[in-house]
Amino acid sequence: MTIDKFLGIALPIIQAPMAGVQGSALAIAVSNAGGLGSLPCAMLGLDAMRNEMATIKAETGKPFNVNFFCHMPPTPDPAREAVWRAALAPYYKEYGIDPDSISAGPGRAPFSSEAADVLEEFKPAVVSFHFGLPSADLLARVKQWGAKVLASATTVEEARWLEAHGADAIIAQGFEAGGHRGIFLSEDLTTQVGTFALLPQIVREVRVPVIAAGGIADADGVAAAMALGAAGVQVGTAYLLCPESATSAVHRSALKSEAARHTAITNVFTGRPARGIVNRIIRELGPISNAAPAFPLATTAIAPLRAKAESQGTGDFSPLWSGQNASGCKEIPAAELTRALAALL
Amino acid sequence: MTIDKFLGIALPIIQAPMAGVQGSALAIAVSNAGGLGSLPCAMLGLDAMRNEMATIKAETGKPFNVNFFCHMPPTPDPAREAVWRAALAPYYKEYGIDPDSISAGPGRAPFSSEAADVLEEFKPAVVSFHFGLPSADLLARVKQWGAKVLASATTVEEARWLEAHGADAIIAQGFEAGGHRGIFLSEDLTTQVGTFALLPQIVREVRVPVIAAGGIADADGVAAAMALGAAGVQVGTAYLLCPESATSAVHRSALKSEAARHTAITNVFTGRPARGIVNRIIRELGPISNAAPAFPLATTAIAPLRAKAESQGTGDFSPLWSGQNASGCKEIPAAELTRALAALL
Numbered sequence: 025m026t027i028d029k030f031l032g033i034a035l036p037i038i039q040a041p042m043a044g045v046q047g048s049a050l051a052i053a054v055s056n057a058g059g060l061g062s063l064p065c066a067m068l069g070l071d072a073m074r075n076e077m078a079t080i081k082a083e084t085g086k087p088f089n090v091n092f093f094c095h096m097p098p099t100p101d102p103a104r105e106a107v108w109r110a111a112l113a114p115y116y117k118e119y120g121i122d123p124d125s126i127s128a129g130p131g132r133a134p135f136s137s138e139a140a141d142v143l144e145e146f147k148p149a150v151v152s153f154h155f156g157l158p159s160a161d162l163l164a165r166v167k168q169w170g171a172k173v174l175a176s177a178t179t180v181e182e183a184r185w186l187e188a189h190g191a192d193a194i195i196a197q198g199f200e201a202g203g204h205r206g207i208f209l210s211e212d213l214t215t216q217v218g219t220f221a222l223l224p225q226i227v228r229e230v231r232v233p234v235i236a237a238g239g240i241a242d243a244d245g246v247a248a249a250m251a252l253g254a255a256g257v258q259v260g261t262a263y264l265l266c267p268e269s270a271t272s273a274v275h276r277s278a279l280k281s282e283a284a285r286h287t288a289i290t291n292v293f294t295g296r297p298a299r300g301i302v303n304r305i306i307r308e309l310g311p312i313s314n315a316a317p318a319f320p321l322a323t324t325a326i327a328p329l330r331a332k333a334e335s336q337g338t339g340d341f342s343p344l345w346s347g348q349n350a351s352g353c354k355e356i357p358a359a360e361l362t363r364a365l366a367a368l369l
Numbered sequence: 370m371t372i373d374k375f376l377g378i379a380l381p382i383i384q385a386p387m388a389g390v391q392g393s394a395l396a397i398a399v400s401n402a403g404g405l406g407s408l409p410c411a412m413l414g415l416d417a418m419r420n421e422m423a424t425i426k427a428e429t430g431k432p433f434n435v436n437f438f439c440h441m442p443p444t445p446d447p448a449r450e451a452v453w454r455a456a457l458a459p460y461y462k463e464y465g466i467d468p469d470s471i472s473a474g475p476g477r478a479p480f481s482s483e484a485a486d487v488l489e490e491f492k493p494a495v496v497s498f499h500f501g502l503p504s505a506d507l508l509a510r511v512k513q514w515g516a517k518v519l520a521s522a523t524t525v526e527e528a529r530w531l532e533a534h535g536a537d538a539i540i541a542q543g544f545e546a547g548g549h550r551g552i553f554l555s556e557d558l559t560t561q562v563g564t565f566a567l568l569p570q571i572v573r574e575v576r577v578p579v580i581a582a583g584g585i586a587d588a589d590g591v592a593a594a595m596a597l598g599a600a601g602v603q604v605g606t607a608y609l610l611c612p613e614s615a616t617s618a619v620h621r622s623a624l625k626s627e628a629a630r631h632t633a634i635t636n637v638f639t640g641r642p643a644r645g646i647v648n649r650i651i652r653e654l655g656p657i658s659n660a661a662p663a664f665p666l667a668t669t670a671i672a673p674l675r676a677k678a679e680s681q682g683t684g685d686f687s688p689l690w691s692g693q694n695a696s697g698c699k700e701i702p703a704a705e706l707t708r709a710l711a712a713l714l
Contacts, residue, residue, distance in 0.1 A: 180630055199544055200563035214633035214647065214656055218545035218563030220584030220593070221694035225630075228696065239565030248565070248593040285525055285570075288559035302559065311559055349566035351573065 027060075027193060027233050027256030031150055031172055032087050034058030035366040037246070038174075038195075038235060039358070040260030041091030041152065042203060042345065043067045043132070045275065048079040049268040050358055055086040057359035059366075060150060062089040066132045070142050077146040087149035089174070092135035093204075094158045095296075098318035105325070107315045112325055115305075115341070119332045126328055132294070132320040134158070140165045150174060155296075156208040157189050174235065176206030179215050183226040183234075195258055196226045198238025202261045202347035204298040205289065213289060213297060213312070220252070227253035241352025243367040250369070259365060261345075262352035266361060274339030278303070284350035293343040295322035304340035305329075372405075372538060372601030375578055376495055376517060377432050379403030380711040382591070383519075383540075383580060384703070385605030386436030386497065387548060387690065388412045388477070390620065393424040394613040395703055400431040402704035404711075405495060407434040411477045415487055422491040432494035434519070437480035438549075439503045440641075443663035450670070452660045457670055460650075460686070464677045471673055477639070477665040479503070485510045495519060500641075501553040502534050519580065521551030524560050528571040528579075540603055541571045543583025547606045547692035549643040550634065558634060558642060558657070565597070572598035586697025588712040595714070604710060606690075607697035611706060619684030623648070629695035638688040640667035649685035650674075 028036045039054040041064035051061030063080060065073050080088050109123055116123050133139075135158045143151065143166065151166050152174035158166075166173060167190070175191040177183035183194050197206045198219025205216065217225075219238040227234045233255035240249055241262050249257050264271045264279055271279075278284060278301045286302045290311040293300070296319035300306070305326070309315075316322040329341040354361060373381040384399040386409035396406030408425060410418050425433050454468055461468050478484075480503045488496065488511065496511050497519035503511075511518060512535070520536040522528035528539050542551045543564025550561065562570075564583040572579045578600035585594055585602050594602050609616045609624055616624070623629060623646045631647045635656040638645070641664035645651070650671070654660075661667040674686040699706060 198563055198565060200566040215631060217693045218543055218565065218584050220543060220564040220590065221545040221586075221692065224586070224589060225694060225696050239563050241566075241569070244569060244597055245565065248596040251593040251596055252589055286560055347566065348562045349570060351570055 025233060025255065027235060030193065030233055030255065031060060033060050035362065036256030036369070037362055037365050038062065038089065038256060038258040039263055039362070040237065040258045041089065042260050045264060045271045045345065046269045048076040050263060050266065051088050052080055052083040053266070053268045053358035054362050055084045055088045057362040059362040060087060060089050062091050062152065064091045065139065066091070066093040070138055073139065074142050074145065077142070077148070081146060089150040089152050090143060090148045091152045091154065092139065092158070093132055093155055094135045094153050095155045095319060097134060098321055100321060101317060104315070104317050105321070108317050108322065109325055111309055111313070111315045112329065115329050119329060121328050121332060126325060128324050131323055135162060137162065144169065147171070152195070154204060154206050157186065157191065163190055176237070177226060178205055178207045178222070179209070179217060180225050180229050182207070182209050183230050185209060187230045187232055191232060193233040193235060193255070194226060194230055195235045195237050196223045198222050198236070200239030200348040201237050202287070202299045203345045204294070204296055207297065223249065223252045223254060239347060239349045241349045243365055245352070246365050247368045257365070261347040261350055262354070262361060262365070263358055264346070265353045265355045266358040267355070268358045272334065272342065274334055274337065274342055275344050278339055278344045279346060279350050279353050284346055287346050287348055291316045291322065293322065293326060295319035298343065298345065299347060301344035301346050303342065303344055370578060370600065372578055372580060375538065375600065376405060378405050380707065381601030381714070382707055382710050383407065383434065383601060383603040384608055384707070385582065385603045386434065387605050390609060390616045390690065391614045393421040395608060395611065396433050397425055397428040398611070398613045398703035399707050400429045400433045402707040404707040405432060405434050407436050407497065409436045410484065411436070411438040415483055418484065419487050419490065422487070422493070426491060434495040434497050435488060435493045436497045436499065437484065437503070438477055438500055439480045439498050440500045440664060442479060443666055445666060446662060449660070449662050450666070453662050453667065453670055456654055456658070456660045457674065460674050464674060466673050466677060471670060473669050476668055480507060482507065489514065492516070497540070499549060499551050502531065502536065508535055521582070522571060523550055523552045523567070524554070524562060525570050525574050527552070527554050528575050530554060532575045532577055536577065538578040538580060538600070539571060539575055540580045540582050541568045543567050543581070545584030545693040546582050547632070547644045548690045549639070549641055552642065568594065568597045568599060584692060584694045586694045588710055590697070591710050592713045602710070606692040606695055607699070607706060607710070608703055609691070610698045610700045611703040612700070613703045617679065617687065619679055619682065619687055620689050623684055623689045624691060624695050624698050629691055632691050632693055636661045636667065638667065638671060640664035643688065643690065644692060646689035646691050648687065648689055
């Protein structure tokens with residue numbers, strides 16, 4: 025069964041939740057166009073979450089997806105933090121930033137019972153998780169109002185685990201995908217598999233529908249994913265230039281440049297591996313740094329550098345999230361892009 | 370134009386040249402079935418090359434491909450060699466090998482004017498190169514008898530370079546592919562792109578036909594590659610269990626096991642990045658070791674360990690080359706596999 029039927033939408037196209045670069049506006053546009061719009065909640069407080077969902081409900085009667093991270097919050101490690109700050113010290117000096125002035129940022133919170141309370145007010149048709157699944161009781165709460173639960177797998181082993189623990193559909197997140205890797209059963213990045221290899225192997229191993237993600241940028245890509253057994257696709261990067269996205273100016277400009285041809289999986293922005301366009305900080309401290317504190321603690325120390333650099337028009341310290349195929353990025357309304365992605369189906 | 374028409378064969382299926390695990394037998398079977406069989410010459414001396422091509426000519430009248438590496442032979446570096454031997458010392462001890470007894474192995478030679486002399490006797494219809502292209506005069510010699518020249522690109526930049534330097538068709542080698550990465554314009558492995566993202570971007574950038582490689586294991590994979598704009602496909606891993614392949618017993622057994630789910634790009638076997646099933650030596654010294662001598666010099670020191678371990682039935686020190694999708698490996702004749710790959714076209 026393709027996911028349009030499974031999720032009660034018109035087109036088997038899911039707009040990937042992208043925390044930090046989009047909110048309700050993109051989700052509304054995609055859902056109204058017949059795809060599945062997604063609201064990323066990882067960086068939203070409870071009030072913001074409530075406001076965003078209220079806006080979506082007001083603007084569309086169609087199903088939408090609400091996305092959460094479900095990592096274990098780390099124990100702060102002052103020694104590691106000190107090493108990280110030392111690594112960043114030359115940049116603080118260059119930008120005239122007093123490291124003692126940096127306060128902890130909002131970071132990224134995992135799904136919680138408080139978040140479930142807010143969700144329950146809106147009973148979204150679809151809830152998706154990254155980095156595994158929440159605890160059994162939290163998952164049961166979400167399923168109670170009939171929400172379909174999606175979760176990301178980066179290996180066959182993770183797909184089996186997610187199916188066994190209650191995911192209703194699995195997102196096969198290939199190596200090409202932008203943003204945070206969903207990897208959660210291992211820390212070994214050599215386990216990460218390209219979409220072309222990952223997707224058919226997961227399709228063969230699980231009985232739930234499998235959604236392809238990673239490297240899909242246009243109608244040909246959607247057709248190819250379906251040929252490999254996908255029940256639908258999740259597309260992120262291609263939506264980043266749409267007017268409904270909140271993508272920053274430096275991020276938009278990088279996506280439109282030749283620089284977008286070279287991305288890397290890096291942990292320097294958050295402490296967890298995520299794919300973005302290679303920039304100065306990735307080149308000089310990464311792509312993988314042993315000094316970076318555990319997710320999401322690496323974020324705090326880099327935030328003022330990012331802010332200062334962006335105010336000067338450069339993305340040298342910004343997470344320029346992108347998959348390996350930015351060729352589908354177009355400055356067109358998200359509804360138009362959604363329909364174009366489905367054009368060959 | 371699809372590559373069957375371009376190369377004068379019946380099916381747009383190229384059997385990937387796989388040095389060390391196959392010779393003329395596999396090439397003959399694939400060419401006779403209507404695909405393009407390939408003879409890997411990187412590890413063959415001139416006489417062996419001549420014998421293998423004579424065998425192919427005797428057994429098939431169909432076009433076949435002859436493949437060469439075209440790396441710059443490295444300058445031996447005794448200091449680096451000593452570091453590498455020291456890293457391997459505990460294993461020599463474990464296996465009772467006298468490190469002073471190890472003589473230089475045959476290694477892997479790049480394409481040369483002597484090899485061109487041998488080629489000229491047989492005038493193969495297709496010649497393919499890995500790690501770039503040979504010098505302009507050598508390339509001109511090959512083209513003189515009308516051979517079509519194929520070469521591997523792992524990035525868009527490499528594809529542009531190959532087209533500009535005379536490749537008649539380009540093999541887009543995705544991150545998923547087994548064996549040696551064709552990468553030649555950079556040493557930065559973060560530049561390596563999954564097939565799903567690499568293929569359509571190369572198709573858009575060059576005018577010559579583009580052949581998809583990496584992660585393609587069955588008819589669905591072939592159909593998906595064609596949907597992404599490929600003019601044909603090159604498949605390696607799926608042929609490794611065919612009776613016509615010379616795949617070793619430990620290699621066959623690894624391919625049939627769950628171990629095949631985890632491959633890595635490693636330089637420990639030859640000094641150049643290549644994808645194989647993760648085994649003891651990759652786990653303990655790799656996947657990437659700064660101690661490994663330049664390609665192909667790393668091979669010599671590891672050869673006796675491989676031989677000893679294989680004689681005891683383990684592949685702990687063997688290059689168990691495989692792509693990320695071994696699910697297409699079947700113990701069936703190569704002709705049958707070739708036809709099955711083309712079943713949906």
